[in-house]
Amino acid sequence: MEIFYWPLLDLLMWGFISTYLSTFQGALPKFIGFIIGALIMWDILFRSQQGLTISFLEDMWSRNLLNLFVSPLSVLEYICSLLVVSIIKLVFSSGMMIALAWLLYSYNIFELGIYIVPLAMNLIVMGWAIGIITTGIILRYGQEAEVLAWGIAFLFQPFSAVFYPVDILPPLVQTITRFIPSAHVFEGMRYVISTGTFPVEHFIWAVVLNIIYLILAIMFFCWNFKAVKKKGILANVGE
Amino acid sequence: MTRNNTKNKIIKMIIENVIEARGLTKCFGQVCAVQNIDFELRRGEILGILGPNGAGKTTTMHMLLGLTTPSSGEIKILGLDPDKDREEILGRINFSSSYVSLPYSLTVRENLLVFARLYSVKNKKEKIAELLSLFQLESIKNIPIRKLSSGQITRVSLAKALLNDPEILLLDEPTASLDPDIADKTKKLLSDKKDRDGTSILYTSHNMKEMEELCDRLLFLDHGRIIASGLPEDIIKKFGGENLEEVFLKIARKEQAQV
Numbered sequence: 001m002e003i004f005y006w007p008l009l010d011l012l013m014w015g016f017i018s019t020y021l022s023t024f025q026g027a028l029p030k031f032i033g034f035i036i037g038a039l040i041m042w043d044i045l046f047r048s049q050q051g052l053t054i055s056f057l058e059d060m061w062s063r064n065l066l067n068l069f070v071s072p073l074s075v076l077e078y079i080c081s082l083l084v085v086s087i088i089k090l091v092f093s094s095g096m097m098i099a100l101a102w103l104l105y106s107y108n109i110f111e112l113g114i115y116i117v118p119l120a121m122n123l124i125v126m127g128w129a130i131g132i133i134t135t136g137i138i139l140r141y142g143q144e145a146e147v148l149a150w151g152i153a154f155l156f157q158p159f160s161a162v163f164y165p166v167d168i169l170p171p172l173v174q175t176i177t178r179f180i181p182s183a184h185v186f187e188g189m190r191y192v193i194s195t196g197t198f199p200v201e202h203f204i205w206a207v208v209l210n211i212i213y214l215i216l217a218i219m220f221f222c223w224n225f226k227a228v229k230k231k232g233i234l235a236n237v238g239e
Numbered sequence: 240m241t242r243n244n245t246k247n248k249i250i251k252m253i254i255e256n257v258i259e260a261r262g263l264t265k266c267f268g269q270v271c272a273v274q275n276i277d278f279e280l281r282r283g284e285i286l287g288i289l290g291p292n293g294a295g296k297t298t299t300m301h302m303l304l305g306l307t308t309p310s311s312g313e314i315k316i317l318g319l320d321p322d323k324d325r326e327e328i329l330g331r332i333n334f335s336s337s338y339v340s341l342p343y344s345l346t347v348r349e350n351l352l353v354f355a356r357l358y359s360v361k362n363k364k365e366k367i368a369e370l371l372s373l374f375q376l377e378s379i380k381n382i383p384i385r386k387l388s389s390g391q392i393t394r395v396s397l398a399k400a401l402l403n404d405p406e407i408l409l410l411d412e413p414t415a416s417l418d419p420d421i422a423d424k425t426k427k428l429l430s431d432k433k434d435r436d437g438t439s440i441l442y443t444s445h446n447m448k449e450m451e452e453l454c455d456r457l458l459f460l461d462h463g464r465i466i467a468s469g470l471p472e473d474i475i476k477k478f479g480g481e482n483l484e485e486v487f488l489k490i491a492r493k494e495q496a497q498v
């Protein structure tokens with residue numbers, strides 16, 4: 001359900017908007033292609049985060065967390081299992097979206113070239129980092145924090161320069177975007193489109209930032225896990 | 240020399256403590272759920288923790304499992320330190336309770352398979368088949384948890400707890416949602432498990448009759464303190480009464496009178 005419904009809606013809405021725009025100006029197909037491409041790419045980040053967080057929520061809702069944490073599974077192994085599940089879900093939902101874009105708008109994201117793959121992988125990892133932070137907060141603050149699961153990725157959207165270049169942003173925001181991996185990915189994507197070469201610098205920035213994000217996210221989760229054990233509320237999580 | 244060693248070994252086996260808790264304490268802010276308790280669980284015995292609601296039974300169990308960090312005190316499980324050897328300990332013990340459940344969308348068998356993997360069980364298929372029959376779950380093995388009654392889920396959860404042939408079994412009110420027939424069978428099964436495999440069991444329950452029949456030794460917990468411990472009949476004698484239930488009521492009412 002979550003795998004197909006939302007991507008489809010997103011794509012339909014944006015597809016229609018772009019189709020509508022294209023009736024105005026004939027010279028826009030490149031721009032439309034870009035919008036759909038950006039949309040698919042943003043969706044990868046979003047689904048990566050959602051897939052991870054929802055897996056955790058399912059363990060919480062089914063009151064299974066205690067079973068897991070009294071088994072020999074370590075916290076790190078548990079996080080890794082969430083990452084794996086998020087990848088599997090992502091393959092389905094993104095595959096679906098790419099296929100739909102191709103069917104509905106004859107849009108083939110791979111026309112952007114193989115360079116898109118390493119860029120997309122960075123979005124997946126950033127989605128993981130956000131997802132791990134989200135689960136850490138939910139673990140600690142319970143049900144009330146669940147809204148975060150749905151909204152936190154959008155907090156990053158304006159700073160990710162998904163649909164517009166970083167140049168048009170105010171200087172202060174530009175400085176912020178330097179430290180957001182996804183901003184480098186989307187800048188890189190525009191670079192690929194306009195020059196046809198691989199954006200080495202943006203890519204390195206994104207990778208380094210992502211490693212830092214991921215490490216901080218896991219530390220944040222472990223810190224919350226410890227706090228929850230101290231408060232003795234692991235059994236109550238989800239109630 | 241060798242004979243002495245063997246003798247020592249046997250003695251050690253007989254009185255080997257698989258769990259040792261010393262000065263165990265947990266305070267949540269002002270409220271101390273468990274206050275400076277000492278106890279041990281011996282190999283091959285069933286130790287019952289009983290006490291009124293809020294006595295600290297669950298908190299004690301969660302501290303043993305590493306789900307709750309003690310405020311102070313020391314725990315040794317199977318001679319190991321839970322902080323250092325968490326994974327090894329958890330692989331050799333197991334836990335079940337009426338307040339945990341299992342992933343709703345997976346069937347009974349799938350759930351047992353997942354946990355068999357988590358516990359690195361050898362011969363998964365045979366072990367699961369054995370447990371399905373033991374808990375009379377064969378007819379529902381392909382039904383997702385979502386469609387089961389709470390009593391059925393409790394049985395699956397108990398089956399899960401036996402997957403790794405645990406040396407220590409921690410059970411927090413496991414029979415709370417079972418009907419009397421199944422509860423009785425479960426009790427027998429645990430008793431057998433102890434006799435056959437030397438499994439040590441720590442058990443909490445509200446059901447005094449059950450505790451009296453099942454447990455070798457009891458800890459009576461109230462307001463986070465042990466107020467009595469020993470054989471069921473000794474506790475009954477100490478407080479005076481016909482059976483455990485009377486003792487329990489006596490203590491609970493005395494509490495109320497004090498409040």
Ligand SMILES: Nc1ncnc2c1ncn2[C@@H]1O[C@H](COP(=O)(O)OP(=O)(O)O)[C@@H](O)[C@H]1O
Nearest residue numbers: 231232233267272291292293294295296297298
């Ligand atoms: N996570 C917690 N935070 C604050 N107080 C708690 C927490 N867990 C238990 N308590 C309190 O500690 C006492 C013992 O609870 P518990 O161990 O669940 O008792 P029992 O299992 O014997 O009914 C109760 O007064 C309960 O309200």
Ligand SMILES: [Mg+2]
Nearest residue numbers: 296297298411
């Ligand atoms: Mg309890």
